Amino acid sequence: MTLSPARLSRRGFLAGTAAAGTLGLLSACGYKDDQPAAGGGATWSFTDDRGRKLSGERPQRIVAQVTAAAALWDFGVKSVGIFGPSKLPDGKTDPQAGGVDLKTVTSLGNVWNEFNFDKFVSLNPQLLVSVMYLKQQMWYVPDTLADKVDKAAPSVGIGLQDIAMPQGIAKFEALAKALGANVATPEIQQAKEKYEAADAKFADAVKKTAGLKVVLLSAQKDTVYVANPSKFATSKHYQDKGMHFVLPEKPDESQGGYYEQVSWENVGKYSADVIMYDSRGGSLSLGPDGLGGVPTWQQLPAVKAGKLIPWNNETPFSYQRFAPEQTRVADALAKFA
Secondary structure, eight states, rough: OOHHHHTHHHHHOOOOOOOHHHHHHHHOOOOOSSBOOSEEEEEEEEEESSSSSEEOOOOOOOOEEHHHHHHHHHHOOOSEEEOOOOTTTTTBBGGGGGOOOOTEEESSSSSOOOOOOOHHTTTTOEEEEEEEEEEEBBTTTTTHHHHHHHSSSSSEEEEEETTOOOHHHHHHHOOOOOOOHHOOOHHHHHHHHHHHHHHHHHHHHHHHTTEEEEEEEEEEETTTEEGGOOOOOOHHHHHHHHHEEEOOOOOGGGTTTTTEEGGGGGGSSSSOSEEEEOOOOTSOOSSSTTTOHHHHHHHHHHHTOOOOEEETTTTTTSHHHHHHHHHHHHHHHHHOO
16 A cells, blocks of 8 residues: 555654764765766765765756745755645745745645656756655655656655654764765854754653653544554654653554554543644644544543643754754743643
């Protein structure tokens, strides 16, 4: 069965140190910095998580899935085109887009299976970048267009399976550097310092609430998805820092083991002190004002106690985006100490 965001968005998906990871990734890339090519530009070499090695003149015109575009943007690499959720229904910027200037990029599509191939080709793309939640599957590239897209431009796939945020950030830092960005600017260093401070604050909040059990939920009107924390970069990092998560007993292995689907009647199957709920635009709100008419939801201990924390499981992989997200979760958690 193909893992599609039509399903993933309904369940909380869409659902070493960073420094050491970055060093290892940069070494593995084997990129060439500022070497002249036959056409006068710099050359590069990069091996992606599918094992594809790209080399030659360094690409300048990049089209990227929005999560990847946001991460690269914060590391100094700007795309000419993006695809995937970038605008919310009210017209505001989707958090998945991070700091991408939507006025300066061309969107190929804002929802699943919306990828304007003609626009893609018209941008004269030299590289396509996307994240991968399953091996070889480029996120938000429609299956029906995958071969055409692959032939139209070289591509880089960044695998996000079973990694924590620091490792994901390191991957994008390595890619950005290979693409010619200066990843040691004062702005990036300051962002990293803020992330480290947020990380320490989060660790302290987890320590003070060590006895609390946390469950991850993503919901639609007809069903609920109990997420496996080790499968998502944000929650895996929280888990690595000591947060005690309730684990789904039967995650759907046909979908990579990311979640277990339960009915609303059985939403209390997993008892928890705190509920972290999918806060993305495509998911049903489980906040204090959400689901007022669902008795099984209202009877949950965490709901009665008001111990609910929004969870963005597609936070872009950069220090600038993860630090405020982690701070927000730490602040919410600290209130439950």
